[in-house]
Each structure stands twice: as C-alpha cells, then as structure tokens.
Amino acid sequence: MLIQLLALLFIVIFPFFIFKIITKSSKSRKSTPPSIFPKSYPIIGSSLAIKSHREDRVQWTTQILQSSPSGTFTFDLLFGRRHIFTANPANVQHMLKTHFSNYQKGPFTYSVLFDFLGNGIFNVDGESWKFQRQVASHEFNTKSLRKFIQTVVDTELNDRLIPMFFDATVDKTVLDLQEILQRFAFDNVCKIAFGFDPACLSPLLPSAEFAEAFEDATNISSRRFRALSCLSWKIKRFFDVGSEKRLRTAVDRVRDFAMKLVREKKQELADKSSLESVDLLSRFLSSGHTDENFATDIVISFILAGRDTTSAALTWFFWLLSQNPEVEKEILKEIKGKSDMPVLEEVKDMVYTHACLCETMRLYPPVPVDSKRAVDDDVFPDGTVVKKGSPVTYHPYAMGRMEIIWGSDWAEFKPERWLQRDEEGKWSFVGRDPYTYTVFQAGPRICLGKEMAFLQMKRVVAGVLRRFKVVPAVEDGFQPSFIAFLTSKMKGGFPVRAEVRVNLD
Template sequence: MESEILFCLLLLFATPLWFLATIVFKGKSPSSPPSSTPPAATTTGIPKVYPIIGSVPSIIANKHRRIHWTSDILHASPSSTFVLHRGFGSRHLFTANPSVVQHILKTNFPLYQKGPTFKCALDDFLGQGIFNADGPDWKLQRQISSHEFSTQSLRKFIETVVDVQLSDRLLPLLDNASRNKTIISDFQNTLQRFTLDNICKIACGFDPECFLRETPFTTAITDATIICSKRLHAAFPLIWKTKKVLNLGSEKRLKEAVSEVKDLARRIIREKKKELREKETLDSVDLLSRFLCSGHSDEEFVVDIILSFIIAGRDTTSGVLTWFFWLLSNHPHVEEKVLKEVTQKDTVYTHVCEEMKDMVYTHAALCETMRLYPPVPANSKEAIRDDLLPDGSLVKRGWRVTYHIYAMGRSEKIWGPDWAEFRPERWLTWEEVEGRWKFVAVDAFTYPVFQAGPRICLGKEMSFLQMKRIVAGILRRFKVVSDVAEPKYGGYFTSFMGQIKHLNPLR
C-alpha cells in the first residue's frame, strides 16, 4: 500500500515536468517564442537553459554521445570548464583544466567527496566499497589494501597468476584461432573474461573460470555496472527511483544481478573464513585474507570491498588492451618498435618484473593509448561547501564536479596541435650515452587516468605490469589484425569499444 501511494505521488509530481519537457522538445518554452529547430545533438556551445528543467532536453538529445558531447563543450570553452544545468536547480560542473583538477583532487581534497548523488546511484551494487566510500570507511579500506599492492605482492601476482593463466588459457585460445584461421568475434570480451579471472585470484584467491565461457557471474557484473551508470547519468532520476520502488524493468534486473554477484561473494567469504580457521598460515596473500585477518569480518562490508576491486580490475585493464592492439594494427611503425622491445634477446633477466620494467617503449605506448582512450572517461565528486576554483569558477554546495579525463587527453591546450596523433615518443627522451629510451612521466593532474592526490589508484603499477606481460606474451607469437576502421568509444563507469578483431600468425 505504501509503495502504491508513493507511486501516485511521484506520478502526480512528474506529470507537469514531463509536460514541460515535451513542450521544449517541440521547440517551445514558457519564456521563449516558438521555434522549429530542436536542440542540436552535435552542438558544442553551452546548452540552452529552460525554467525548471534546465538543460534536460540537451542532455536527453545527447545521451547516446554524452562523453563526446561534454568533451566538445569543454574544448570550446576558453577556461576548459562549464556548468551544466540539470532539473530543479541542480548544477553539474565539468572541467578539463589541470589546475582545477589539482584543486579538486589535492589542494581542497576534503571538500570534494563522493556525495549523496553518487552513493545513491551505486549503493545497491557497491555499498560501502572503497570506490563508493568517504571518510573513515575509505581510509580504513585504503590502508589495508595498500599492503596488497606492495612490490612483493605485485611480483607474486605477475608470476603465479598472470603467467599461469596466460600460458594455460589465453595463448592456447589464440593459437587455436590462428592455426584454424578463425575469427575471435569479440576480442574485448575475451580479454575481459581473462582479466576477471586474474583479478578474482588476487582479490580473493578464487578462480571463477570465466575465461572459456560466459557465466551468470560475468553477465550479472556487466548488467549491474551498466544499470548503475545509467542511474548516475539519468536526466530524470525520478524515473529509476520509481522503477526501483515498483521493481520494474532495469531496476528488477539490477536487483537480480546484484543478488547473483553478492551471493557468490558471500560463499567465497565463508569458505575463506573456514580456511583461515583451519590453517595457521595461508599460502595466498589475497586481499580478502588481509581484510579478514585484520579483524573486519562483517560479511556485507567485506563483500562491498571485494566487489569494488573486482569490477575495477576487470574492466579497465581489458579496455586499455583492446584499444592498444587496435592502435598497433593501425600504426605499424609503433608496432615494430614494441615488437623489437618485447622480443629482444640480448638481455638475460633473472626476474619477470625486471623484464617488464625495461619495457620502456611499450610503457609509453600504453600511456599514449590511455591518453586517447582512457579506461575511465570521467570521474565525479560532490562539493560539501561553497568553493572558488583556480580558473574563477564558482562551485556551490551540493554541486557535482566532474573532471573529464577523455576531454583532457584530447585537449590541444594540453598536448599541442598533434594531440590526435598516436605518438608514444611524446612520453620519451632518447639517452645518447646509454643508447636507449627514458620514460618521462606527465603530471598526474594533467593526466589523471589513475586519479591523483590522496585517492590515486593503488593498482597503477600492478595494472602496468599485468598489461605489459600480456602484450609481450601475445606479440611474441601473434599479430593482432583489426577489421574495424573507426571503433566507437563509449563508456559507463569504464570505457568500451564496439569492435571485432581477429588474429593471424606472425612467427
């Protein structure tokens, strides 16, 4: 009964709003004369603002290209910052200005938090996990997690997880496709399932064996991620909130998907607790064991923590590698240099991590890939007090503030007139004396692919080691050939490519 009453109230409230939106889409508004031209989906100017509904018509018209639309506006803005007006006076500030990014992520870090909008959209899925937490909860999780990303743990991860799964799973699949001249219709999905198995091993010592088949677990994670992302960016949040109350459509599917994922996570946690009780010491040093041994045994809290790391580790690494191999297939001169580096025989390495460290050109090519196609297109915070940004922009309490990583990577102001070129050399200098490349890092606030400041990504080094090991393993035996001229860059919380790739034998 209570839900029915709530729905009636929501419907009563939403009807006049929808009526206003309909009028605007027909080219009319209460404060402007009739117009026969609808809001342009490709405009780069600041979108028109209407009473009550703000720029919702433009938001809806560009929802299929939200990342590109907001990027275009930022590139056209002299300050690389603009404010988007949402409904009912809500404001959303976007920026591609490095000084503003530094202000948000470091200088005034305590003022910019995840905030209620972000938490509301993701709470059903991520709960109090590190990517959805602020304050003491965030600090606790980060402190414990940091131990897992130490040099020793990274080495163990590369040697015992990536190498084994690379030789036992990924390379045999590619070899079979190459010998039989068959097309791997979705190479991105193949890499995604491979990295999912990897991150599950390091996060909780569990191998879901998703690589050779789609499972309810993988499908549920994908569906939940997409639905929660759409929640966050919804033009009318009232719609998804109503659907949630009534358990309809996408919200019904979200509930099912979250249940599927968390039920498996709970089973893993219970088995790990049993293992901890039965053994004095554990062979593994996975993240789950660290949390349980630190005294944090609340099941739901640990579930949220583990899921956050699994989701991050699955989507980001696989996305970067997909774009990387596509770029190599379209830039043979870069592929030749990477191949030369990964196949060099003159250096004998005593440890796989030493080899990965010396892959300087490959490292630069991966950075260049993430500049053009970042694994996370944009990241949002929410101001808990009024603030003045370095570029003179005013931020009011409760405003969402988004630094646009995709726009920053394609900004001529930052990268110069050749920003559109895939050129790993922009990250390198040539050392004449040593006769080798030296990597030159870019300021993290100019290149916030891994965030920056106190919340900088803990898994940065791990992801580079993982990606370089996979690149070396594949390119030593195969050439990746793409049959897509210009793939679509899209994204939810993480980016994806709409593509088809196939592999041919190289040597």
C-alpha cells in the same frame, strides 16, 4: 502514499511536457546553425540537451570543454541545480588534492551505487574510506602480493590466452578481442581478489553466472547516472520492475556468490595454523577484518577496478597498433631485446611499450569521467563558482583531447610524447603530472593498482606480440565507437584474426 506517488510521477513527467512545448515552439522559428553549448530554459535548464545526448554524453561534453576558454562548463539542471564539468588541470588539482576534503563521493553517488558496491572503498568517504585505504595500501605494497600477481597473470597468459590465439590461427577463427581480454582480466582479478578461478577463458568460453551477473550489475548501475531524475529509477526499484528488477537479480547473484566465497575462506583460514593463501581476501581476513559484509564490499570493489580497466586499455591498444605499423615495429624491437630477461626486469625495461599504453589511455581512458560533490561553497582556480552540494565532474577523456595540454597534434597516436632519448639513443620515460593525466586519479585517492595494471598489460603485449600479429577483421574504413558505462568499452566488440608471427624483425 498514493498522493506522494502521484507527486513523484508529476516531478518525473513534468519535464517531458516542457519538452513538447519547447519543441513545438522551436519548429516555428527560423533555423539557425546549432551551437555546441546547450540552451538553458527556465525551470528545466539544459535537461533537454542532456537527455538528447544520453548515449554520446562523453563525446558531447568533451566538445563543449574543448570550446570553453577555461576548459570548464557549468550545466543548468532541473529547478536551478547546476553540474560543473572541467578539463582544467588546475581545477582538478584543486579538487583531488588541495581541497580534497571538500570534494567527496557524496550521497548521490553513494545511493546510486550502494545496491551494487555497498560500503566498498570506491563508494564511501570519510573515516570508512580512510580505513579501507590504509588496509588496502598495506596489502598492495607487500612483495608477496606482487609476486602472486605476476604468477597469476603468467599462468593465465601461458595456459589460456596464448593457446586460444594458437587455436584461432589453426582454425582461422575470428575472435572478439574485447571479450577475450575481459575474460582474461576477470579470471585474473578473481584469483587475485578471492583466490577463486572462474575459468572464463577456458577453451569453450563457458558462460559464468558470476561474471554475467557482474556485467549486468555494472551496466545497469551506470545507467542510473544518466537519468534526468533519480526518482525515475527509485520508483522502478520501489515497484521492482524493469531494469531495477534486473539489477536486483544481478546484485543478489554477485553478493550471494561473493559472500559464499568469504565464508568458505574464513573456514579455510580457521582450519590452518598459518596463512598459505596470498589472495587479497585471505590477507584481509587474516589481518583481523573478519566482518563478512565489509570483506564482500571491498573485494567486489577491487574486482570492478581490475576487471574492465586493463581489458579496455588493451582493446584500444591493439586497435591503435593496427593503425600505426611503425609503432608496432618499435614495440617488437623492444620485446626482442628483452626476451632473455626475468619477467619483472622485462616489464620494467619495456619503456616504449609503457609509453604506448599511456598514450592509448590518454585517448581512450578506461574511466572517462569521475564525479564528486562539493561539501561547501568554493571557487575554482579558473574562477568558476562552486555551490555547496553541486556535482563536479573532472573529465579524463576530454583532458586527453585538450590542445592547450597536448598541443595541436593531440589527435595523433604519438608514444614519443612520453619519451626522450639519452646521449646513447636509448629511450627513457617522461611522465606527466597526475592532474594533467588523470587516468589513475590523483591525490589521496590515486589508484593503488596502477603497478599491477601495467604489469598485467605489458605481460599481455609481450606474450601476444612475440608470437602473433593481431589483425582487425573489419571492413576498410571501419572506425570503432567509444562507449562508457562505469568503465569504457568498444561498441560492438573488436573482431580480430591472429596470424603466427614468423620472427620479430
């Protein structure tokens, strides 16, 4: 065991000795303008450059893909391994649809996320994934679930979020809008998934053990992907130290709490002659899928999907709105014209708002990158050779910034790129194919919760903007930073003040 451990430590530490040698050598050379493309060295490949961009990897790889003629770049890793990044829509369609079976989550991603997500739908392939997808797809397509989601969102909006904004206008309080929206989304998704209300958005913003543990588990799990070698976190996990000890503690709290809810729900259903609850967990258990580990895994996965994605999109939406007052005016006109409609009709007819949300997620996708692993050798449509076992990452963040896709004005926040006017001057929405706009994935794994996400986001936009103007509480010239874990966030939060809106004109 000692010899094996020493060998593992050597493998982990060896690249850093190489780093010292290369750094010392480079200092003796005449300095030259840096290239955006990383240098590759024998044995260690581009690992040094990758490590140096650990914190801004999304932006760095975006610049590389923007500079690549094909929108694809292959990174050399340790010991001859390779990692392909692409922002080429033809390659994305090849991965996510045409050759779907050849690009799977794979054993690496499975091992990284297993402690947290177990065998949930977002961490498995093959028959296990197909089975969970079929079950989830059936439940998401029921009218009763859609109605339940609408009720949950409206209750959270009217009973908690709107009153919190009113209190902030009276007290002149600065709110961290990102945190508020995360709490809002967490309450919603827990009620939809479990039928459980964590009340994170209660007036005093209480700490919630389940929510805090979920946040820790998400962030630490995502950091595993950034390690130069998986051996580094596996060794820490073996000795139960550092971040891996914190992850184990967080995961234990999440899974123990979730399992407790599963058992309580099973008992509740056993005591009833018919199903009264309409949350996802009740539906899964009532349909015969009573294995407690299965139920826990799949519901945790749905919480992950619904918790940070909508809150991240809305955080950036309100920031972009504050920088584009003419866009806010158009949204206010739309809200004013829909105020007397039933909720579902109002949401359906919010075409301009829908375009604004799509444009927000083009620039700031909630899931900025997504990786697969090649089962067999392959060749992409752009000619890139894919070796068996190679990780392949498609890059929604970069794809939203490609001039070849969006034109020379790609950097502008321009909702009109999603719209066209009819003869009467009325807006209609013009979508992009999912292999160009990959925010909700595409192909067989396309997001089941897309409709639910837009419902929630539009209800928040209409509910908040109808009553308040959201003003950033930041210094002039402030530019927020985009950071990514398993999902994206605004670094440091988003401080805002709420002002009561006198009218919608």
